Amino acid sequence: xxxxxxxxxxxxxxxxxxxxxxxxxxxxxxxxxxxxxxxxxxxxxxxxxxxxxxxxxxxxxxxxxxxxxxxxxxxxxxxxxxxxxxxxxxxxxxxxxxxxxxxxxxxxxxxxxxxxxxxxxxxxxxxxxxxxxxxxxxxxxxxxxxxxxxxxxxxxxxxxxxxxxxxxxxxxxxxxxxxxxxxxxxxxxxxxxxxxxxxxxxxxxxxxxxxxxxxxxxxxxxxxxxxxxxxxxxxxxxxxxxxxxxxxxxxxxxxxxxxxxxxxxxxxxxxxxxxxxxxxxxxxxxxxxxxxxxxxxxxxxxxxxxxxxxxxxxxxxxxxxxxxxxxxxxxxxxxxxxxxxxxxxxxxxxxxxxxxxxxxx
Numbered sequence: 001x002x003x004x005x006x007x008x009x010x011x012x013x014x015x016x017x018x019x020x021x022x023x024x025x026x027x028x029x030x031x032x033x034x035x036x037x038x039x040x041x042x043x044x045x046x047x048x049x050x051x052x053x054x055x056x057x058x059x060x061x062x063x064x065x066x067x068x069x070x071x072x073x074x075x076x077x078x079x080x081x082x083x084x085x086x087x088x089x090x091x092x093x094x095x096x097x098x099x100x101x102x103x104x105x106x107x108x109x110x111x112x113x114x115x116x117x118x119x120x121x122x123x124x125x126x127x128x129x130x131x132x133x134x135x136x137x138x139x140x141x142x143x144x145x146x147x148x149x150x151x152x153x154x155x156x157x158x159x160x161x162x163x164x165x166x167x168x169x170x171x172x173x174x175x176x177x178x179x180x181x182x183x184x185x186x187x188x189x190x191x192x193x194x195x196x197x198x199x200x201x202x203x204x205x206x207x208x209x210x211x212x213x214x215x216x217x218x219x220x221x222x223x224x225x226x227x228x229x230x231x232x233x234x235x236x237x238x239x240x241x242x243x244x245x246x247x248x249x250x251x252x253x254x255x256x257x258x259x260x261x262x263x264x265x266x267x268x269x270x271x272x273x274x275x276x277x278x279x280x281x282x283x284x285x286x287x288x289x290x291x292x293x294x295x296x297x298x299x300x301x302x303x304x305x306x307x308x309x310x311x312x313x314x315x316x317x318x319x320x321x322x323x324x325x326x327x328x329x330x331x332x333x334x335x336x337x338x339x340x341x342x343x344x345x346x347x348x349x350x351x352x353x354x355x356x357x358x359x360x361x
Contacts, residue, residue, distance in 0.1 A: 009039075066092070124166060
């Protein structure tokens with residue numbers, strides 16, 4: 001016997017503004033507004049059409065020289081809920097030296113059918129929403145005008161009945177960053193981009209995100225896991241990671257929305273009035289410390305193995321006993337210094353290495 005849907009209005013009524021704010025962010029909705037505004041946004045989720053499991057999704061990270069796109073889908077198997085990436089590309093559009101609206105419109109009409117043709121059945125498109133101003137500045141940069149103009153053109157073409165899409169949605173990059181604990185006071189944009197690559201690499205290693213068998217997909221996933229920001233030919237992995245993580249985050253929001261609408265599920269951190277992104281940041285920091293500790297152990301073991309080989313080779317050399325003992329003592333001193341150096345904070349080690357290189361020059 002099917003359970004009756006929960007009374008969402010009754011569930012939301014006793015919640016304070018802070019809890020409604022956190023719940024809205026948890027479900028990918030705007031976090032600002034009055035209690036009535038946030039409640040109305042949450043109640044509107046009950047009228048949204050459900051997203052079919054396995055339906056491909058087109059995700060677009062905005063840019064002119066670095067427009068990144070990927071097509072993702074969710075698994076229909078409950079035993080393997082992994083998200084699969086089928087197509088993953090970076091595009092450099094021929095719009096660098098023009099503000100011609102006809103040129104922008106023509107390019108939008110060219111690229112949208114090409115993207116949708118990469119995989120059958122795409123019914124949802126996600127477009128990164130660009131801000132007009134950066135860091136609260138009064139002026140608007142010309143490059144921002146270009147990117148935002150093309151963003152509007154993409155929305156117009158994607159919403160055309162010709163492509164039969166059921167949904168075309170704006171996705172705020174800040175909301176994506178907060179979902180993974182990548183935003184806060186004092187956090188630089190460059191650090192956020194680097195951490196997005198790291199988050200996606202972790203999801204790939206854990207098997208929560210998979211890549212398809214299409215050409216070049218495996219190699220691209222390996223480079224992301226390697227954490228390289230830019231590869232040969234100027235292909236920026238942070239843009240590719242942005243569009244993939246945007247799609248993964250949206251799927252995560254959809255799953256949460258379904259549980260909220262169908263079962264009335266609200267996470268504990270919302271009921272306690274805690275920001276979810278802060279908890280995600282704590283979890284990310286813990287995972288990162290574990291990974292760094294594992295890497296340090298592997299590095300020390302590799303150094304020790306090399307030293308053992310060197311010591312053994314030197315023992316076999318013909319020559320005076322005193323010379324061999326001196327050489328062995330020098331090797332042991334190198335090992336001790338290496339272990340002491342690896343026990344220092346990373347910033348201090350990097351500073352010493354830079355000073356050492358400068359001294360050699």
